[in-house]
Structures are given as structure tokens and as C-alpha cells.
Amino acid sequence: MARLVIVSNRVPPPRERGQLAGGLAIALRDAIRDHDTLWFGWSGATGERREPHLSKAGRVSFATIDIPETEYRGYYQGFSNGMLWPLLHSRMGLAQFHRADLAAYRAVNRLFAEALAPLLRPDDIVWVHDYHLIPLGRDLRALGVSCRIGFFLHVPFPTPQLFDHLPQGDDLLRDFTAYDVLGVQVQQDADNLNQAMAGSGLRGRARAFPIGIDPETFASAARRAESTPDAMRLRESLAGRALILGVDRLDYSKGLPQRFRGYAQLLRRFPEHHKGVTMMQIAPVSRGDVAQYRTLRRELDELAGRINGEHGEFDWVPVRYMTRAVARNTLAGFYRYARVGLVTPLADGMNLVAKEFVAAQNPDDPGALVLSRFAGAADELADAILVNPFDPDETAEGLHRALTMPPDERRDRWQRMEEAVRRNTAATWAGNFLRALGPTAVRAA
Ligand code: GDG
Numbered sequence: 001m002a003r004l005v006i007v008s009n010r011v012p013p014p015r016e017r018g019q020l021a022g023g024l025a026i027a028l029r030d031a032i033r034d035h036d037t038l039w040f041g042w043s044g045a046t047g048e049r050r051e052p053h054l055s056k057a058g059r060v061s062f063a064t065i066d067i068p069e070t071e072y073r074g075y076y077q078g079f080s081n082g083m084l085w086p087l088l089h090s091r092m093g094l095a096q097f098h099r100a101d102l103a104a105y106r107a108v109n110r111l112f113a114e115a116l117a118p119l120l121r122p123d124d125i126v127w128v129h130d131y132h133l134i135p136l137g138r139d140l141r142a143l144g145v146s147c148r149i150g151f152f153l154h155v156p157f158p159t160p161q162l163f164d165h166l167p168q169g170d171d172l173l174r175d176f177t178a179y180d181v182l183g184v185q186v187q188q189d190a191d192n193l194n195q196a197m198a199g200s201g202l203r204g205r206a207r208a209f210p211i212g213i214d215p216e217t218f219a220s221a222a223r224r225a226e227s228t229p230d231a232m233r234l235r236e237s238l239a240g241r242a243l244i245l246g247v248d249r250l251d252y253s254k255g256l257p258q259r260f261r262g263y264a265q266l267l268r269r270f271p272e273h274h275k276g277v278t279m280m281q282i283a284p285v286s287r288g289d290v291a292q293y294r295t296l297r298r299e300l301d302e303l304a305g306r307i308n309g310e311h312g313e314f315d316w317v318p319v320r321y322m323t324r325a326v327a328r329n330t331l332a333g334f335y336r337y338a339r340v341g342l343v344t345p346l347a348d349g350m351n352l353v354a355k356e357f358v359a360a361q362n363p364d365d366p367g368a369l370v371l372s373r374f375a376g377a378a379d380e381l382a383d384a385i386l387v388n389p390f391d392p393d394e395t396a397e398g399l400h401r402a403l404t405m406p407p408d409e410r411r412d413r414w415q416r417m418e419e420a421v422r423r424n425t426a427a428t429w430a431g432n433f434l435r436a437l438g439p440t441a442v443r444a445a
Contacts, residue, residue, distance in 0.1 A: 002438065003121065004035040007112070007136065008129040009080075011041035011064055017057040024129065026214055027426035031434055032060060038124075040064070040116050046072045052115050065115045067108055074104025080132045081290055083166070088131060089253040089347040090158045092165050094292050102168065106135060113139035122147055125438050128179070130154045137178035150181035150437040152209065155349040156376070157189040160196040170200045177202055181437045183209040185349040185376040209433045210380060211350050212425040215359040215418075218332060222360035225333025234337060241316075242403055244279040245338035247331065247353050248345070249286040250323060252296050255346040255372065255389040256283060260303040260319070262344070262387075262395025267311045267318060269393070270400045275316045277403065279342070280334070284325035297323065335360035335367075340402040344372040344389035351375040354384070358417045366414035368402035370395070380420045383413040 012025050031037075036059055043053055043064035052063040067075065078101030086094040113136055120126070120140075126149040128136050137149045163169055173196055176182055182205055184190050190206040197204030225231050234243075244263070248254040263279050283300070287293045304321040311318045326334070335341065341357035354369060354377040361367055371377065371384035378386055387398040405413075 001035055003038060003124045004031060004434070005038045005040060005116075005120065005124050005126040006032075006129070007040045007116065007126065007133060009042050009076075009132040010044070011039050011062055013044070014055065017055070017060070017062060026217075027211060028430050029214075030427040031430040035059070037061070038063060038119065040112075040119070042067055050115070052119070063115075063119060065111065067111070071104040071107050071111075074098070074101040075108040076132070077287075077290055079105035081287055082292075084131045085155070085253075086292075087163070087166055088153075088155045088158060090156070090162055091252065091347075092162060094252065095165075097167055099167075109133060109135040110139050112136055113143055113145075116140065117143040117145050120145055120147060124148075125434065126150070127152065127433070127437065134172055135175040138175045141178050148180045148438050149178065150183065150433060151176070151179040152183040152433060153189070153193075153349070154185070154211070156347050157184055157193040157196070157206075159192055160199050163192070163196045164199075169196075173197050173200045173202055176204070176206075181433065182206040183433050183436075185210055186379050189349070189376070207436070209429055209436075210376065210424055211352070211429045212421065212427075213352055213355045213359060214426050215355075215421050218356055218359040221329050222332035222336040225329050226336055228330070228333060230330045231333040231337060234334060238278055241275070242273075242277045242339035243334075243337060244277055244340040244342050244399065244403075245334060245357075246279070246281040246283070246342045246344075247326075247335075248281075248283055248343075250283040250293065250297060250300070251286060252292060253345055253347055254283075255344045256281065256296070257299050257303055258346070258389050258392060259342060259344045259395065260300065260307060261392040262389070262399065263319070263342075264303075264307045264311070265392040265396035266399045267307070269396055273400070273403060274311070275313065277318075277339075278316075278320060279318065280320040280322075280338075282322055282324075282326055282331070282334075285323045332356070332360050336362060338367050340367055340399060341369045341371075342395075342399070343369065343375060343377075344387065344395060345375050346372070346389055348372070348375040348377070351377045354381055355421045358414065358421045361414055361418070363411075363414075363418075365407070366410055368405050368410055368413070369417065370398040370402050380424065381417050383416040383420075 046069040047066040055062045124147045128151045187208045193206040194204030343354045369384040372389040373386045385398045387394045
């Protein structure tokens with residue numbers, strides 16, 4: 001069987017390599033189990049060293065490289081997260097373009113290619129991940145690499161009209177042509193990317209491969225977590241109030257200020273929920289070194305304070321808001337205990353939180369999901385209460401509906417959502433992609 005080569009900006013940190021716990025690692029676990037695997041990416045360090053750091057854990061070899069300090073900022077904070085991230089999430093107003101950043105982005109991709117090419121064998125199957133590494137395939141081809149190379153974009157792709165704002169965007173579209181398989185999350189992203197490519201005279205062959213989770217593992221973690229001290233403390237602290245739960249990296253694509261306003265609107269328009277609900281938002285800080293993220297954090301601090309000031313009572317705090325991460329198993333227990341999952345990104349490739357929330361529910365008394373129709377997950381989870389997150393009143397109405405939904409309807413909707421989450425798991429996703437990339441890439445399921 002061919003060797004699988006995974007390339008991503010971040011690779012699992014050394015302490016997680018034995019058990020491969022992180023997001024992408026979980027999604028790729030079955031594929032990794034079936035193959036000798038090389039995982040290639042950034043070491044997390046900056047420096048001038050050119051040779052990769054090599055290590056091995058079981059059947060997986062890791063090769064990581066340092067990025068020169070001078071190029072790191074332009075590549076990572078600059079072009080990847082300061083320009084591409086907002087653009088791909090249709091937030092051009094937040095984007096900052098500098099030619100020097102684009103040059104650094106291209107230079108780092110070439111560096112990746114130069115370090116990776118000598119490690120490759122002709123029958124390897126290479127799978128490149130996400131927007132940091134769009135040019136990598138073409139750079140590898142330029143170095144004579146002939147093996148099969150696929151690319152998966154985890155984030156959305158905007159309309160061609162929006163993408164057209166990117167200076168030298170044509171060049172990036174051409175980069176996509178180097179890949180044998182081009183995967184995106186949902187059909188709308190595939191259509192957008194293919195149209196953008198057609199507009200530049202290129203043949204786009206992007207296809208949708210919606211990512212999933214490992215529902216069994218998540219459900220059993222949630223069942224176990226129900227009786228842990230943390231879950232019991234949460235339950236006690238809520239004193240019978242219904243929990244509305246949000247879990248997101250602190251990122252402006254996740255629609256957090258709009259969500260807070262939606263919740264405030266619930267309290268204003270549906271006073272019967274006063275003292276009957278608590279919203280808890282878990283929002284671990286990410287990309288704290290990018291200015292837009294610091295601004296967002298201040299805005300949320302202020303909004304949470306204002307809602308609590310305006311609606312709170314001496315024995316009721318309407319919003320609980322934490323910027324620290326919670327352990328994964330604890331999180332699973334929180335999902336299970338929540339009456340409502342509130343997932344309202346303004347744009348999201350998929351959104352795994354929505355799927356995790358569904359997987360974690362108690363089948364006899366499942367919670368309701370309020371979901372943005374702009375999350376890729378809305379395609380598969382059509383039985384959620386779908387809302388337009390830009391309208392706080394719609395979010396408030398969705399929350400009211402979720403809080404007052406009869407148990408039978410809650411169960412019916414949840415059953416259909418749970419089937420969808422089980423139908424398309426992380427393993428199905430990786431299997432489908434690798435099968436498209438090469439007939440011998442994975443064993444038939
Ligand atoms: C990108 C795309 C696409 C969050 N807080 C904590 C925590 N999390 C975990 C969640 C979930 C993951 O982080 C977030 O995944 P999402 O899919 O929701 O969002 P992104 O990070 O933006 O991911 C997205 C994804 O790639 C996969 O293709 O779905 O659209 O943007 O697993 O549970 N985990 C723990 N503590 C926290 O406080 N342990």
C-alpha cells in the first residue's frame with residue numbers, strides 16, 4: 001500500500017504524537033492506521049535551520065521545519081491569517097494586503113516544497129491541508145515531484161466576485177490546478193471555486209468532501225463525563241436553569257458579538273426566560289497576536305459585561321464567558337448537559353462543534369441545536385433550528401423556539417441530525433478523499 005504523506009501548517013505537538021488526539025489527527029486516524037504515514041509541517045519554531053526535524057511514533061514519521069523569523073510574520077500572521085482568512089470568510093473589510101506578506105507566503109511555501117521534495121517517493125500519496133499551503137502543489141511539481149497530490153480547503157471559498165478583490169488572485173487560482181484532487185467542504189464552495197477558476201480561464205475540478213467527527217467516541221466521552229465532578233459542579237451552579245452553550249475559538253468568523261446581541265434580544269423580547277436560562281460561552285483565545293482578534297476580545301468583554309449589568313440580578317448572572325480552553329472530555333459533558341447548542345458563525349467551512357453537540361446528546365432527552373445557515377454543517381443538519389446570525393432578533397426567536405420545543409419534536413429532530421452525523425464521519429471523509437486521490441489509497445470500507 002502506498003505511503004500517505006500529510007502536509008499541514010501545524011503538526012500534532014510531540015506530546016500528542018503517541019495518541020494523535022487533535023482535530024485533524026482524529027479525522028485522519030483510520031487513514032493513518034492503514035498506511036505508513038509521513039506527517040510534514042511547521043515545527044512551531046522560527047529559525048534558519050534548513051534540515052527537517054525527524055521523529056517517529058508507531059507507524060507515523062514526523063518531519064517538521066523551522067520558518068525563518070523574517071518570513072514567519074508575513075506568511076502566517078500577514079498573508080494567511082491577515083488576508084486569506086478574512087477573504088475566504090467573505091470579510092474583505094477586515095483584510096490587510098501587503099505585497100511583502102504575499103512574497104513571504106510564497107517563499108515559505110517554496111521552503112516547504114524544497115524540504116519535502118527530497119523525502120518523497122514516486123508512489124507516495126500526498127495530501128495537503130488548508131489555506132496556508134495553497135501554492136505547495138505547484139512548487140512541488142516545479143521541483144519534479146510526480147506523485148499524486150491532493151488538497152483540502154477546510155474553510156469556505158467566497159463568490160468569484162469577492163475573491164476577485166485579492167491582488168494577484170489569479171496566481172493563487174493557478175496554484176489549485178497542480179492538484180489531482182481538490183476538496184472543499186460543501187457544494188457551494190466547490191461551485192464558487194470552480195467558477196472563480198473558470199473566470200481565469202482555468203479548469204476547476206473542486207468537489208465537496210464534508211468533514212465529520214468520530215461520533216461514537218464523542219458520545220461515549222459525553223456519557224462518561226456526565227458523572228464527573230466538573231459536570232456535577234456545572235449542574236449545581238445552574239440550579240435548574242436551562243443552559244445555552246456556545247463553544248468557539250475566539251474568532252470573528254464565529255459571529256460572537258452578534259450571538260451575544262441575539263441572547264440579549266431573547267431576554268428583552270421573551271422576559272419569561274428571565275432567571276430561567278444561562279448562556280455559557282467558551283471561547284479560547286486564538287491568534288491573539290493579530291490586531292483584529294484583540295479588538296474582538298475587547299468587544300466581547302464589553303458586551304458580556306453590559307448584558308450582565310442590564311439583565312442580571314443579585315442571584316442570576318445571564319452570561320458566563322470564558323476565554324480559557326476546557327478539556328475535551330469536560331466539554332463533551334457540558335454539551336450533553338446543555339438544553340440548547342448555539343452555533344452561529346457568520347461563515348464557516350463546516351463547524352465541528354455543531355456535530356459534536358449532536359453526538360453528545362442523551363437520546364431520551366436531547367438538547368436542541370440553533371445553527372447558522374452559513375455554517376457548512378447546515379447542509380447536513382437541516383433539522384437544526386436554522387437562523388441568519390446577522391439578525392439578533394432571528395437568533396432570539398430561534399432560542400425561544402429551542403427553549404420551548406416539545407420533547408417529541410426535539411427527539412425527532414435530534415434523531416435525524418444524529419443519523420446525519422453518523423452517516424458521514426471523520427473516517428468516511430478521509431476515506432472518500434483518499435479514494436478519489438488514488439484507487440489503491442485506502443482499503444474499501
Ligand atoms: C476549521 C474550519 C472546519 C473549541 N473550544 C475548545 C475546543 N474546541 C474544539 C471544538 C472543535 C474544534 O475546536 C473547532 O472546530 P470547528 O470546526 O468548529 O472550527 P475551526 O477551528 O474554525 O476549524 C471549520 C474545521 O476546520 C475542520 O475542517 O469545520 O469550518 O474553520 O472540535 O470542540 N476543544 C477543547 N476545549 C475548548 O475550549 N478541548
